[in-house]
Amino acid sequence: MPQRYDLIVVGAGTAGIPAAITAAEGGARVLLLEQSDRPGGMLHVSAAQMSGADTALQRARGIADDPAAHYQDALRISRNTCDAALVGKAVALCGPTIDWLMSLGFDMDPACPAILHFHEAYRIPRTYWGRDGGRSVLRVLLPLLDQALARPNLTLRLRTEVVGLLAVGPQGGVAGVRLRDAGTGETEEVRAGRVVLATGGYGGNPAMFARLNGLPLYTAALPIATGRGIELAEAIGARVRGADLLLPTFAGIEEEPGSGRVVWHHLPSLTPQTRPPWEVFVAPDGRRFVQEDVESVDARERALLNEPGLTFWAVFDETVWRNAPPMLPGWTQDELAAAWDRHPSFTTAPTLRELARRAGIDAAGLTATIADYNAGQACGADAWGRRHLPCPIEVPPFRAVRMHGIILKTPAGLAVDEALRVLDGAGEPIPGLYAIGEAIGGATLSGNAFVGGMSVTPALAFGRWLGGELARQCAGGAA
Ligand SMILES: Cc1cc2nc3c(=O)[nH]c(=O)nc-3n(C[C@H](O)[C@H](O)[C@H](O)COP(=O)(O)OP(=O)(O)OC[C@H]3O[C@@H](n4cnc5c(N)ncnc54)[C@H](O)[C@@H]3O)c2cc1C
Known part of the structure; x- marks a missing residue:
């Protein structure tokens, strides 16, 4: 029985x-x-x-x-x-x-x-x-x-x-x-x-995320987050709501290229209250899209939501690399060395133009952006209203780390x-x-x-x- x-x-x-x-x-x-x-x-x-x-x-x-x-x-x-x-x-x-x-x-x-x-x-x-x-x-x-x-x-x-x-x-x-x-x-x-x-x-379900949210999924959730329960209820007439209310979390680095999984335990330090940014954030067209040190994370997340594929790069130079507090504090020296050596989200180059080419950023856009940012550094007035202006980005090699709005x-x-x-x-x-x-x-x-x-x-x-x-x-x- x-x-x-x-x-x-x-x-x-x-x-x-x-x-x-x-x-x-x-x-x-x-x-x-x-x-x-x-x-x-x-x-x-x-x-x-x-x-x-x-x-x-x-x-x-x-x-x-x-x-x-x-x-x-x-x-x-x-x-x-x-x-x-x-x-x-x-x-x-x-x-x-x-x-x-x-x-x-x-x-x-x-x-x-x-x-x-x-x-x-x-x-x-x-x-x-x-x-x-x-x-x-x-x-x-x-x-x-x-x-x-x-x-x-x-x-x-x-x-x-x-x-x-x-x-x-x-x-x-x-x-x-x-x-x-x-x-x-x-x-x-x-x-x-x-x-x-x-x-x-x-x-944990990129297909369902694409269906409901129409975007690529960069996720820290385990694959067991299949959404199956939601779909089973939907199949018997339940109402699904909230698909139009997405806001990604700012921000993370993809593990394996194309995996859509983010390195969760080594998130970049992007909270200005903890570490004011030394880098410039640019979209695929090389433009800045947000005041990097705006205190409201909500403002940064909403700005990122408007960028193609929820993707941007933190761009910096040798001076920043040598002098700034670490942007990737969780990473060991070995992990960082391996990442700069072979991880596709980490790019170095002797010129900004070459950096853009290797990373997949629009070169004209990036060079114009950095010239404009450096001019702002010189006169102490940033075009986006950024307050933390530690140094221009001008000393090679140049570096870019690709990041994404992530899903928790x-x-x-x-x-x-x-x-x-x-x-x-x-x-x-x-x-x-x-x-x-x-x-x-x-x-x-x-x-x-x-x-x-x-x-x-x-x-x-x-x-x-x-x-x-x-x-x-x-x-x-x-x-
Ligand atoms: C990296 C990360 C950090 C986060 N940080 C925070 C935070 O700091 N604060 C916060 O509030 N939230 C945070 N969240 C979100 C929060 O953890 C989750 O929203 C919450 O834990 C989900 O709880 P749940 O019970 O709904 O689902 P879960 O805890 O995921 O449990 C669902 C269970 O259902 C099982 N299941 C699914 N489908 C089936 C099926 N068809 N049959 C049988 N079993 C099934 C799954 O295997 C799973 O064990 C974070 C999420 C992530 C991924």
Whole structure:
């Protein structure tokens, strides 16, 4: 006799693990399905900077904050392009989620809470991160998952991919999933009254990114971010929203040429609050496209969004190479030497014209740009209003490093209401189907911006909230 489940959670990642644990603790019979061979999802690579207001850590430091201020900041940063109702729900849950992590011995970096500038800054210190990024979060979640798996009412199946949703009834609705066991290759149908899609975004799927966002993908997401859950729901009538709200993160270097994967752990230091730029940033036509030291990263990201293929070069000379603080601080001398020797994104040349030819930049555009930049250095008035003018770019050899706007989370996802029920094209809930985490679209809580911490924290928070809510429904016998 097949086992019976009240709830199937698809995806054992940031949102799915807390959802499954909380639902099982509430007494629901839960099946947690994960396509890969380990739970944890994007937390294995995510920086997992989180945000939350009115936390015990803030109070201990005398920082006055509350969810209303967090909400206002999120709306300001997103320029009102986020889903205000869901942001309101998230900010109420985020602070308690930080406190919950701390109560479980979370390895918080002592600098937290802080104001960071890698994404557009909050007005109040409310960003938190573990000393080991997402792995610090996993060190809390995985032991909890192990404990919960000791209960008879929670089952985890790894290497099990959901390949379809079982639709029922004249009004649609979901009655379970079709899954494929990666070991045997066999497919199977498993029924349950509720299915939660916690399948993450599509940052590992260049074809889906091209379909929804019309751009090449330079990504730091793991290949498990297939977007499959979004597509499965779309196939039964769910509404996908947010594709028009893309904003890339500024910026990264491609690993292997043509791979579309970026060197995540060695990001270039492009935050002027940390390291004022010594380089000039140029587009493929050799033009500058932004004031390199503009404090707002949002302004740099929006300018990059207008450039072909989200690609630009940081151009500099021997003087900068010898005297500037490192632009690539994570790289060892050996890694740098190898990169300058053979990585196609790293170019050197004795003249600017030759640099342009080798790198693939328009030569006339680049030489005119550098002449103009050097003239600005001489008179102390930069055409783009740049304030940091350390030296002209004139001493060979010249260097260029090709960079790209990168994807940490994808904007489009399943439209949900405040109960996290997936909505169809008419805005009606699809019975039995829920979504949490990046599957609801990175833009839902960030709009066409990057609101710091508004992926990991709400993924955890919505996971815990929905797990508890669905367990209550199951206990109450609600349909
Ligand atoms: C390098 C990097 C840095 C980041 N830094 C930050 C940050 O500092 N702060 C922040 O807030 N956000 C950050 N993000 C984004 C954030 O980490 C993610 O948005 C979030 O972790 C996603 O959580 P999730 O639960 O939706 O998905 P995931 O954690 O990716 O979990 C989804 C799980 O579902 C599984 N799955 C998918 N499809 C199926 C299927 N069909 N069947 C079975 N299983 C399936 C996947 O294998 C995966 O394990 C970063 C992302 C990256 C890549």
